[in-house]
Amino acid sequence: MPAVCVIGLGLIGGSVLRAAAAAGWQAYGATASTADADAARGAGHDVAADVDEALRRAASDDALLVIAVPLTALDSVLRQIARFAPHCGLTDVISVKGPVAASITTRLPEARYVGGHPMAGSSTSGWAGGSAELFRDAPWLLVTEDDTDRAHWLRTARLALACGAEVVAASAREHDAAVARISHLPHVLAAVLASVGSGGGGLAMSLAAGSFSDGTRVAGSRPALVQAMCEGNRDELLAAIDDALGRLGVARGSLATTGSLAATINHGNLSRMRWTESKTLPTGEFRLQFLDPDAPAELRAIGEAGGRIHTIRGDVLHGTLPRRD
Amino acid sequence: MPAVCVIGLGLIGGSVLRAAAAAGWQAYGATASTADADAARGAGHDVAADVDEALRRAASDDALLVIAVPLTALDSVLRQIARFAPHCGLTDVISVKGPVAASITTRLPEARYVGGHPMAGSSTSGWAGGSAELFRDAPWLLVTEDDTDRAHWLRTARLALACGAEVVAASAREHDAAVARISHLPHVLAAVLASVGSGGGGLAMSLAAGSFSDGTRVAGSRPALVQAMCEGNRDELLAAIDDALGRLGVARGSLATTGSLAATINHGNLSRMRWTESKTLPTGEFRLQFLDPDAPAELRAIGEAGGRIHTIRGDVLHGTLPRRD
Known part of the structure; x- marks a missing residue:
């Protein structure tokens, strides 16, 4: 049973914890917000006493760490990770990817890191606004660079799919x-x-x-x-x-x-019409062997064309791509 | 039974014809669109063979003329009105008021004219998109200048109220x-x-x-x-x-x-919140004797404060005004 440790239990982090638990992952987390921690525990979730404790446990489980705090709190969380769980694979759900990658390169230069951004939200915030279904069929962007650690990317993609999302690949800059x-x-x-x-x-x-x-x-x-x-x-x-x-x-x-x-x-008008029409374009299936040398570049091209991954079997990615007849 | 003649039976004109007829006005119209004319006749409405015929009839009935054509067709309709119904009181439902007033001053300098703009719409267009209920509770702006013909303004306001709208006063420029x-x-x-x-x-x-x-x-x-x-x-x-x-x-x-x-x-954020909150502000009632010399200026001040007229009894206007406690 794969383990995931979510740091930050607001709208997005709280939804990741719920969705991963519902999908059978060993899912636990922590948050600096007493209100969110109490609410998550009250709903039966596994919430550590504090972030340090959760990180120690993640280090011993080799859990996938999900950073789900606001960008302004990132550096402080990275300091805690450097201290208590420096070897865990990392992802995050922050809405910007270049600055997060830069902070991680500075503070955790050895870390295996794949940036993420689930494109789902709500007008509410905090644990109370979340749901295990928040990511259902939503695009979940995963940063896919040429030098991305493939095994760690696959584990992160499996979490996104387990949460009900579809994975879209792009570089941080894109x-x-x-x-x-x-x-x-x-x-x-x-x-x-x-x-x-x-x-x-x-x-x-x-x-x-x-x-x-x-x-x-x-x-x-x-x-x-x-x-x-x-x-x-x-x-x-x-x-x-x-x-x-x-x-x-x-x-x-x-x-x-x-x-x-x-x-x-x-x-x-043309731009808007093309966008609304693109949502109903017929799709074809693609499959891609992710360990092929060119796979990241191919995957980014697929993302640029509107393609999404819906299933991973072994090292092979399966997805849909708009078909322009 | 007051008479109204609607020129142009698209979304707005077609809805005015339906709403006025439903409110018991003697309502008829005409349009250059064969499709709209056939559809209106098919729904049992009184549609003249062409615009010239409708205008001749309006002249003999002293009907209120409603110009409901696009701005680009205005001058051509004004030429027909000058020829067949030069003495009818006029209003319009075009979404801009200064340019329409300027055209009317040029082509029909003697006309009694009160500009109008019902603030209602739909993503569809043409007769088929309209409805007798389109204006229900919507603001219907009436141009209210110091030298506005009061009797003609009152007749136009009664049409707007008969269509289910509430009347808001402003100058053309405002x-x-x-x-x-x-x-x-x-x-x-x-x-x-x-x-x-x-x-x-x-x-x-x-x-x-x-x-x-x-x-x-x-x-x-x-x-x-x-x-x-x-x-x-x-x-x-x-x-x-x-x-x-x-x-x-x-x-x-x-x-x-x-x-x-x-x-x-x-x-x-503050601007948006104030706007959404303004829709639920408590309201107070006002009444205004419209034949008072200062009434147009008072009415414009009421319009600027968010006030709307919902009833006319004789020459007295009754309406609501946001109450800021």
Whole structure:
């Protein structure tokens, strides 16, 4: 029975603990939050007295360590791991991958580490908001570099699949650039739109309806979490904001000089339609022998094409890939 | 039985015809779309053979004329009205008010005209997408200037109330500035976000979920309609885009220099929370004698404070106003 030790039992970590336990893993964890620890114990889960104790146990079990704390708490947890469980294989569920890899290289240069990012969430936070079903059919990104430790990657991928997710492969940089565009920029634009709207005063707020409501929805998320997520991906988010500034500036210039927004509106519409259609594209199956030398590069190409792994048998990955007929 | 003649039987015009007929008005109309005309007749509605015939009949009935065509077709309809029904009282349901008022001043300088904008919609278009219930409890903006013809305003307001809406008063300029911020800018930002997202390639599109989906939803609307709506409000939309560009530039500068997005995220969150909370504020009742000399200015102040008219008895307007305890 494979062992997994989850550090941090908030929304994501708490859901990993529940899902792994339900899938038959020997799953235990710890958290600095007394409230989350009490709630997890109350639900019958195996929660250590403190993080140090959980790490000592993980070292003796050779458990897979899952770091599920906010980015701001990462360095402090890495110091504890260096002290109590320096040889455990590591993964994490933090929403940015480059900065986490950099911290681990600094603090635990010998560690076997595969970065992860389950793309699932909820408007709530803490243990209480989690569920064993949170990851069902969601993409769970695993960082897949050419020099990734293959055995450790496979163990981490098995955990993601055991939690009900499908695995998507990308490099850390590819991941961070992608989420800057489709997750972090949307939060920044929602905040900007909410502020421009409220700048219109009571009449604007009274007339605001569907398009304003949709466009500002994520501005209702907890500001501290949004800030940490966006600021942690600073370089890639700056590039995404620059792209948005450039496109918005072009729209402004075109409207001011020619009176037309055709290029902006048509390109946006085409992009949105392609995205919604991509969700219903027919899929084909692929299989990949993960120990082949070129497998990481092939797997990243599959991830870029929208492919996902749903099963692992031995060293062979099985998944689906959109089929463009 | 008051008479109303609706020119244009698409989503909004078709819903006005249905709602007015259901409320007991003598309601008839016409449209240049054979498909919409056939569908409306098939549903038992009184649809003239063509727009000219409907206008002749409106002239003989002294019907309230509702212009429900796209902004791009306005001038052609105004030419027909000038020829066949130059003395009818006019309103419209087009989403921008300054440019419509300017066209009417040019083509029908003697017309009694009160601009309108029911804030209701649907993702569908044409007669088939409409319903007698489309305006139920929605705000229906009526342009209320100091020199507005009071009797004609009251007749137009009675039509809006008969359709199930609540009337909100504002000047044309106030309306156009407000909708630029809460309706037209959201469409431009959604298009920009969709394009930035798709610029991230297949991986970004594969990982995109809630925040991207919400933020790009209205980019799925029919591009021609979005373009006409946004371009028709050019001056006010330019100001709203400039506000957004400025705020996004400040966010970019702050992230690049200090690493912080606190000001952007916190202000956006506060704005969104205030807006969602404003929908559940307790309300008080107001009443206003509309023939008082200062009534238009008072009514605009009420509109700015989030007030809405729900009943008209004689010349007295009754409505609700958020109560800030």
